[in-house]
Amino acid sequence: MNIVKSDSRHPLQNHKIRVEEASLSEYMEIDVELQRPCPCEEPAEPDDEYGRFQCVNQGYLNCGMCICDEGWTGTFCNCPTDPSNATTTEALLRTCRQPLDKEDNSLATEVCSNHGDCECGSCLCDPGYTGNFCECLECIDCDEERAECYCGQCVCKYGWSGTQCNCKDSTDECTGPTGEICSGRGSCDCGVCKCREPYLGEFCEIDAEKDNKLCQFYEPCVICLIAQKQHMGSCENVNEICFSAQYNERFTHLFVNELEAETVCLVRIVNKNGIQCDSYFSYQVVDHANYLAIQANDCEPVNIYAMFGYISLITVLLGLVIIALIWWCLRLKDAREYARFDQEQRNNARQENPIYRDPIKRYEVPRALSIETNTDNPFAD
Structure with missing residues (x-):
């Protein structure tokens, strides 16, 4: 607050008010110009009950201000003078200003760093601020078990790091x-x-172009587990193979019909039938525990008799299909030839000699002659 004195004929008092949000870095300053009030001529009434009630019964009201009893001070006479040895409001505000040097000779102009209110010589900070003079921001997400808060910053304890002290130094x-x-x-x-x-x-x-180190690491264990499942001989050292002594890893495996994982590893073995067989598996590591999902293929040998039967059946069916196709093609060809012949016959006009007369003639007896009774026509009915 800056107070500027002016001419006594026009008494003025200037106040600068700063308004800001704790969570934002922006603020607004308002300059207020107040005229000094006229001198108060109201007679003092130390025993007035209403006036003493307004001053917490530790003073009386005069000209709108509390006149405190001995041993009390403050705007409403609610601050004892013993703890801070301050007898005036200005003295209380002085104790709420942050020292700028070690000898407390220089003090900040802001009361409670403009982030709180001065109450009886102590700062009551706004939400989001802390410290004796409200000069520090409160720590956000600072775990007490991992860090300590020093003026708005999380200082990590031993074994923790990161901006919020949520990272272990261990690897x-x-x-x-x-x-x-x-x-x-x-x-x-x-x-x-x-x-x-x-x-x-x-x-x-x-390494998308070369290898997968974990696929190579798990491969001996997976081969041993598949060998046990398919009875390809005992794998007595399965626990030793599927165990990392250095980190005490735990292996849990499960055989599945289909794998549902983004990363799939291939393992190739020769089974008891002497057939090279490909199987697949996926891995997952949780808290140093290994979970393997294995899709093992049996790759059984081919049944010769069944294969011969299938080939014979397919051959017969294929022969019938070929015969049917040939017969259909021949019928289609004959139909096309006949259609073409018929069309040619229709389009071929018959040429006749105008002098030629057909020797075969047909005659028809008139009906009038055939119905007469006295005719000698042998053709009459």
Whole structure:
């Protein structure tokens, strides 16, 4: 607050009010110009009940202001003078201004850093601010078990890091089953692997052009499990093969008909029938526990008799189909030839000699002659 004195004939008092939101960095300043009030000529009434009630019964009201009893001060006489040894309102406001040097010789002009109200020599901070002079922002998402708040900033305890102290300094979360941090292809950032190009995967184990380190790591275990399932001989050291002694990994496997995973690994073995067979599996790592889903193919040998029967049946069916096609083609060809012959006969006009007379003639007896009774016509009825 800045107070500017002016000419006594036109007494003025200037106040600067700063309005801001705790969660925003913007603010607004308002300059208010007040005229000094006229001198008060109201007689004092120390025993007036209403006036003493307005001043918390520790003073009396005179000219709209509290005149405090001995030992009390403040706007409403609600502040004792003993704790701060301040006897005036200005002295109380002084205790709410932040010191600018170690000897407290220089004080800030803002009361409670413009982020609170001065109450009896102590700052009552606005929401979002803290500190003796409301000079610090409150910490956001600062876990007390992982960090301590110092003037708006989370200072991480031992073993934690990050802007919110939510990251462990340990790299255990980035260490894959192979025992490497991010498979040696990236860096661990807050418990998550940041892979270099062109590597992918939770542990940067996938090289799209070459290999998958975890597929290679799990392959001996998966081969052993498939061998046990298909009775290809005992795999006595399955626990040893499917176990990483360095990190005490746990393996849980499940045989499925179809795999539903983005990353699928291929394992190729020769089964008990001597057939090279391809099977597939997918992996998932949760809290250093390995979960394997295996799609094992039996690849049974071909039945010769069944194959011969199928080939014979297919041959007979194919022969019948060919015969039917040939017969249909011949019928279609004959139909086309006949249609063409018939059309040619219709289009061929018959040429006759005008001198030629057909020797065969037909005569018809007139009806009038045939009905006479006295005729000698032998053709009459």
